[in-house]
Amino acid sequence: MIGRLFRFHGGIKPDAHKNESAGPAIQRAPLPRRLVVPLRQSPRATASCLVEVGQEVLKGERIGEPEGFLGTAVHAPTSGTVVDIARHPMAHPSGLDTECVVIEPDGEERWIEHAPFDYHTASREQALAWLRDCGIVGLGGATFPSHVKLGKGAGIETLILNGAECEPWITCDDRLMRERAADILAGATILRELIGARELVVGIEDNKPEAIAAMKEAAAASPHGVKVVAVPALYPAGGEKQLIRVLTGIEIPYGKLGGDYGVQCFNVGTAHAVYRAIAHGEPLISRIVTLTGNVDNAGNWEVLIGTPVQDLLPLARPRPDTDRTLLGGPMMGFALPRLDVPIVKGSNCLISASPRLFPPAPPEQPCIRCTECAKACPAELQPFELYWFGRSRNFGKAQEYHLFDCIECGCCSYVCPAHIPLVDYFRFAKSEIWAREREKAAADQARDRFEFRNFRQEREKAEKAAKLAAKAAETRAKLAEGVAEAPAAEAAAAEDPKKALIAAALARAKAQKAEVRPQNTDNLSPETQAEIAGIEARRKALEAAAPPAATATTPNADAPAAASDTAATAPGAEPRS
Ligand code: SF4
């Protein structure tokens, strides 16, 4: 039960810069000329393509089938024609590309048929499958699939709705809470039922008074008992573990998740998407994006997934001295290497940066071991130690010092008097470790394949030898019984099973040949048969007419002349004249 507030370790208080974009209401971004929809919406899973080039699609139509345990479906953000399916660069520091479906909108926004999903009459598994098929993922930036995060439906005591939004400049959740508080709470109530939580708490940073008021009003109207709590504005209060600590006092240790301690966290944007999916049957095809920084028209826009950044930026009217565009906040975001990348489900903010707003960092100095970084680290790490291990490429040691518990919040870099870009070193170290692990996994896979190939060849050889031995034994048995006619086979079988088989085959062929007798009386014409019958009749008549003695001595029944001769030379017969 939420009683008092707690404090997490470390944290900083950078300038919030929220007022620049928090004022105007959310606007709908216009349809771009083309939508580039990545089939990979999160780093963990991709979807298999369901459409082909030239196909007409409707708004909300499924274009990507979820793959694997962490997969979620991907949908067409508007109606139009699929004009390309190819790899396109992603909004990622590396500029890596991924498979995308390119849709040319027809401008009609024709929806696919969709209807509410009655999760009260459906089973829990069916409800989770519905969320997966609606493409619902965490909109706080991590894009973790919500159906997976909802777990087993038991063991969660408290559901926390994360409205902290602690990164400077970003106001998309703030605007969403101000304008759609009732829908967010309806979604949170659905999540609460599906996860089986007893209490629902909304945590909002105290620098968002309008959002707090709107959510409190909606909570008062809700029959489900929702608690809205203002938490101190301290970066990174929006981190999952930090918010859990602040609201419940529970310290989540290294390598553990909130779910292990009976607490689960969902972003307010995710709750809103869950409400749209259940109450209206709408898949997740858009999100709120803050456009701010060095611009004349900062604000928040509802943007279709797949909208290229370069089509979106003009809405905020960046000033001429803009030198780069950051995706995400200035603490955890990164400068986009190119602007033709699409908005994905995790893209919450675009900041136009200028040298005036974001002056270049002073040159890096040697570490003076002041430990300021350790004091600021919300994950209670020793950033200066990690820095040394990362710098000296001692990655094993960096892992020992819990490098992977670093949430890349950037607090350590922010406070470092030596201006060491610590978080960049940690990102580099992590990517090196991942690359090595990928290489190792590939090498292990290759070795496994090689070993399996050897094993398979050995097995096939053994099977072949066993078959030959069995055949040879059979042949020897046949030879022993006298079935095989070639004596050579027996001798051969004794010395070599292969030779025995050949000899046996030869013997069989010889036997078959012997069995085949020439037949010249098959298929005779009726005339020939009649002629043969006549001959037979004459022969039988002659045999019948011949004397028994002569018959007995007649060498050939078909030779009457010879029979006469024999009779003439018989004793008592008269000689011919
Ligand atoms: S804050 Fe900077 S200088 Fe101080 S210990 Fe950490 S890395 Fe070194």
Ligand code: SF4
């Ligand atoms: S970036 Fe990592 S090491 Fe630095 S303060 Fe944040 S969690 Fe700690």
